[in-house]
Amino acid sequence: MIIKSIVIKNYRNYDQIKLTFDKKLNIIIGENAQGKTNLLESIYVAGFGKSFRTNKDSDLVNFNKEFASVRVEIEKDNGYLEVIEYRISQKSKKEFLINGVNITRISELLGTVNIILFYPDDLKLIKDSPVERRKFINRELSHISRVYCADIIAYNNILEQRNELLKKIYFKPEYREMIEVWDEQLADKGARLVVKRRQFLNDLGEISAKIHSKITNHKEHLTIEYLTSVKNLENYDTIKSELIFLLSKNLELDIKRGYTSVGPHRDDVDICINSINIKSFGSQGQQRTAALSLKLSEIEIIKNEVGEYPILLLDDVMSELDVNRQKDLIYALKDVQTIITTTDVKNLLDDYIKPSRIIKIKNGSVLNH
Numbered sequence: 001m002i003i004k005s006i007v008i009k010n011y012r013n014y015d016q017i018k019l020t021f022d023k024k025l026n027i028i029i030g031e032n033a034q035g036k037t038n039l040l041e042s043i044y045v046a047g048f049g050k051s052f053r054t055n056k057d058s059d060l061v062n063f064n065k066e067f068a069s070v071r072v073e074i075e076k077d078n079g080y081l082e083v084i085e086y087r088i089s090q091k092s093k094k095e096f097l098i099n100g101v102n103i104t105r106i107s108e109l110l111g112t113v114n115i116i117l118f119y120p121d122d123l124k125l126i127k128d129s130p131v132e133r134r135k136f137i138n139r140e141l142s143h144i145s146r147v148y149c150a151d152i153i154a155y156n157n158i159l160e161q162r163n164e165l166l167k168k169i170y171f172k173p174e175y176r177e178m179i180e181v182w183d184e185q186l187a188d189k190g191a192r193l194v195v196k197r198r199q200f201l202n203d204l205g206e207i208s209a210k211i212h213s214k215i216t217n218h219k220e221h222l223t224i225e226y227l228t229s230v231k232n233l234e235n236y237d238t239i240k241s242e243l244i245f246l247l248s249k250n251l252e253l254d255i256k257r258g259y260t261s262v263g264p265h266r267d268d269v270d271i272c273i274n275s276i277n278i279k280s281f282g283s284q285g286q287q288r289t290a291a292l293s294l295k296l297s298e299i300e301i302i303k304n305e306v307g308e309y310p311i312l313l314l315d316d317v318m319s320e321l322d323v324n325r326q327k328d329l330i331y332a333l334k335d336v337q338t339i340i341t342t343t344d345v346k347n348l349l350d351d352y353i354k355p356s357r358i359i360k361i362k363n364g365s366v367l368n369h
């Protein structure tokens with residue numbers, strides 16, 4: 001799929017602009033603080049229903065305006081057009097429409113537009129705690145599977161209720177027999193999550209190893225390994241029964257702590273380059289490139305799941321790569337509609353730039369379009 005056009009009103013530092021995009025490469029050029037990331041963000045919100053920079057929707061509305069509105073036109077590979085519109089106001093609830101119809105759940109957006117964003121903050125994926133890696137997995141899997149999205153919400157609800165019960169049992173042991181009901185449900189949803197995560201991380205591992213090799217000139221071998229408390233990952237049934245076993249084995253500890261200490265909510269991913277864990281031992285450059293490889297792998301994963309390529313948004317990625325790697329990267333993305341922000345293009349060779357659209361942004365306005 002591709003994004004054909006966008007109309008932005010009162011979003012962040014924009015007043016009103018309309019842009020059309022090339023179906024391959026689009027380069028947004030501008031100095032710092034001109035609105036490049038804001039533009040990518042406005043597209044991202046159309047795909048995910050929320051920003052990657054803030055949880056406060058009202059931040060997205062221009063300081064001097066009451067509301068912001070954005071209209072994005074998407075063309076699917078079969079030629080169908082989908083129009084996504086949203087309106088965010090300082091006071092009332094945000095509204096999203098698909099082809100003119102109000103949607104009640106944000107998850108409806110996830111099935112309509114597929115967007116992948118690479119943002120400098122994605123380094124967190126490598127450097128930060130397991131929470132960031134779980135967020136990444138949940139976000140990506142929710143995006144390609146509505147069932148996963150429903151399962152993770154259900155899992156978290158059940159987990160919360162189990163944790164409530166654990167706290168009660170501590171003071172009133174007679175509640176203890178009720179725990180089994182929650183264990184059964186938690187293990188069911190948990191096993192469903194683990195099955196999907198295992199598959200996703202397998203695919204991700206294979207594809208990201210290839211991409212990483214490409215963008216490091218075959219010097220580095222990237223591997224990723226799923227770390228989960230379940231040992232026998234054969235199928236749903238084996239995973240579920242092991243989860244039930246682990247929950248009951250840890251029950252005493254859980255009652256003391258007042259929370260559930262095992263399960264998919266504690267999963268992590270081990271990311272290595274040439275067999276060395278890069279969270280602890282990788283250089284900043286290796287960490288950045290690994291984060292980029294992981295993100296770019298999703299392009300293929302989404303293509304396999306959804307049947308068409310997603311739209312790729314790359315924020316400020318060029319400045320971190322040398323000229324050869326910039327070329328390799330752009331070449332590797334030739335089948336995907338890409339929107340890249342950068343402060344200048346003089347490094348990029350003409351051959352690569354020629355077929356693309358260049359959009360210059362200054363202080364929330366488009367200079368040449």
Ligand SMILES: Nc1ncnc2c1ncn2[C@@H]1O[C@H](COP(=O)(O)OP(=O)(O)O)[C@@H](O)[C@H]1O
Pocket residue numbers: 011012013014030031032033034035036037038039059060061062063064
């Ligand atoms: N709600 C808002 N209203 C008006 N301006 C905003 C709002 N939010 C951010 N900005 C402005 O947007 C600019 C940053 O834009 P950004 O897209 O991050 O820049 P860059 O081009 O460096 O990516 C800053 O000058 C900031 O003050």
Ligand SMILES: [Mg+2]
Pocket residue numbers: 036037038315316
């Ligand atoms: Mg920026």
